[in-house]
């Protein structure tokens with residue numbers, strides 16, 4: 001009888017202990033996590049802070065039976081969150097903001113941010129309809145991000161603060177210090193392209209900083225605004241993680257810009273036939289600072305050599321229901337960050353600069 005009682009007691013104790021562990025691991029995270037959701041050549045980058053606050057930068061495409069909203073919701077489940085606290089749209093192209101209405105129907109979104117109201121877009125004849133759907137989702141209450149805007153984020157006890165700052169928006173950039181600043185030597189051979197009048201150039205550019213870790217997401221920013229962010233003065237500094245601009249297209253990823261921000265790791269959210277341009281892959285590989293390039297998809301229209309090695313690619317086929325994630329986990333105290341390919345478990349850990 002005594003043995004039976006003891007057994008019962010220990011089962012209850014183990015149950016209580018594991019419950020409290022689960023509760024603790026959810027409320028007291030120790031890492032900042034970034035999830036690359038495969039939205040087939042669109043963008044959807046989910047960030048969860050150590051305090052459990054969530055930021056989603058872009059929401060993929062609309063349609064395909066709500067495919068991208070469902071994939072984002074699945075990633076949220078993996079991340080252990082049930083709402084998006086801050087939904088940021090970098091610009092008004094369908095592969096970035098088109099998915100917002102479906103997502104807002106599927107999960108709770110607390111706040112919306114974008115680069116401000118627009119009445120028309122030359123490059124999108126269906127803009128009025130899409131923008132109306134977006135405004136219905138935000139109830140017209142989106143917050144306008146300007147160069148220098150910050151989004152206030154909670155700090156978890158025992159961890160450094162998380163800072164999220166807008167460096168550029170609506171083709172305007174932050175002010176430089178202009179005090180005894182030596183001009184950036186990378187600008188000597190920099191080139192310019194004809195000005196881009198599309199909304200890509202108006203992309204919101206975000207710098208996320210957590211305990212010395214710097215992550216840059218430029219949306220679909222194009223060449224000449226990239227140039228202005230680093231020439232004559234590098235207004236960004238050196239970064240750890242770079243979300244390859246514009247899905248890896250070669251009208252973005254200005255070489256002077258890449259050589260100035262010196263990313264240690266790059267993650268490209270290309271599709272099977274979108275982005276991942278051989279030029280952009282080459283420019284990234286030529287960077288002395290770059291340790292690894294990871295890809296959300298293999299570009300099936302280019303050669304194997306023009307892609308990252310297969311183990312660094314999350315999705316190999318044209319489209320699949322599994323839509324594997326690429327995950328990044330930042331340990332500020334250890335001063336490391338780890339990137340994991342969810343398809344094969346391949347992972348690499350890097351030192352924070």
Ligand SMILES: [Zn+2]
Pocket residue numbers: 041042043093095096220246247
């Ligand atoms: Zn895009």
